[in-house]
Amino acid sequence: MDNPSISVILPAYNCEKYIAQAVQSILSQSFSDFELLVIDDGSTDSTASVVSDLKDPRLALIRNERNIGLVSTLNRGISMASGKYIARMDGDDISVPHRFKRQFDHLENNPATGMVTSTADLIDEQDKPAGEWRDDRKYISSRSIRRALPANNCIVHPAVMIRSDLIKIYGFRPEQSQAEDYDLWLRLAADQVRIDKIDEPLLKHRILSRSFTRSRQQNVFWKNARTKLRFARHAFSTGRFNAFVWKTFFNGLADLAFGTGKKIKSTFKR
Numbered sequence: 695m696d697n698p699s700i701s702v703i704l705p706a707y708n709c710e711k712y713i714a715q716a717v718q719s720i721l722s723q724s725f726s727d728f729e730l731l732v733i734d735d736g737s738t739d740s741t742a743s744v745v746s747d748l749k750d751p752r753l754a755l756i757r758n759e760r761n762i763g764l765v766s767t768l769n770r771g772i773s774m775a776s777g778k779y780i781a782r783m784d785g786d787d788i789s790v791p792h793r794f795k796r797q798f799d800h801l802e803n804n805p806a807t808g809m810v811t812s813t814a815d816l817i818d819e820q821d822k823p824a825g826e827w828r829d830d831r832k833y834i835s836s837r838s839i840r841r842a843l844p845a846n847n848c849i850v851h852p853a854v855m856i857r858s859d860l861i862k863i864y865g866f867r868p869e870q871s872q873a874e875d876y877d878l879w880l881r882l883a884a885d886q887v888r889i890d891k892i893d894e895p896l897l898k899h900r901i902l903s904r905s906f907t908r909s910r911q912q913n914v915f916w917k918n919a920r921t922k923l924r925f926a927r928h929a930f931s932t933g934r935f936n937a938f939v940w941k942t943f944f945n946g947l948a949d950l951a952f953g954t955g956k957k958i959k960s961t962f963k964r
Contacts, residue, residue: 701777709785736761915953922946
């Protein structure tokens with residue numbers, strides 16, 4: 695599809711159970727000027743065949759020869775995208791029918807905004823409500839998002855739409871493969887890129903029993919510390935020494951201390 699308004703990047707790996715529902719939620723959007731790039735990252739189940747059975751001229755199935763991971767798959771999709779804007783989607787989530795219309799209009803009407811996201815409703819494996827992500831609902835305005843990011847991620851990755859020329863410059867960094875989205879938000883915010891959030895759940899974000907959001911990590915502080923300190927090191931190496939970077943750096947040190955304290959405490963409990 696030549697020069698669509700939106701390119702949708704949907705990486706997929708072993709999500710045969712939900713991929714048809716996810717794709718159909720995109721194909722059923724009220725805003726129809728888009729291309730949907732489903733990139734199968736070496737799935738070992740029937741994900742690719744399920745997608746190939748869904749016929750629509752806007753849908754393209756791209757297959758990695760082998761599993762290369764989420765970050766490389768996302769960057770491949772970005773390089774192939776031809777739309778003015780790039781929307782993210784995951785293979786087990788559901789976009790509400792007017793999502794693209796709302797986000798497209800927002801970016802068109804707010805030229806100073808680099809990326810727009812929305813709140814999201816959480817659902818479980820049976821499509822039943824699974825609550826809300828507190829930080830997602832707490833930080834809505836662009837100012838509050840910017841204040842919150844040095845301490846916590848407050849953006850649902852598959853809910854975002856970003857200007858194509860912007861994401862093609864930034865991309866995702868392989869060294870942040872466990873938090874590639876959070877790292878991107880930090881880099882955008884450090885460069886004064888405006889991030890807006892529509893206070894309406896335009897995505898149903900599925901929480902699987904095996905996912906990080908559901909199970910958490912044994913010591914989430916260390917993961918957060920690693921993400922923030924890697925971001926800060928990259929920022930410092932490229933000459934970025936602004937207050938946002940320093941704030942994130944010190945939050946990373948605090949996470950490292952909390953994580954170490956938690957580890958010591960758990961050791962003594964044994």
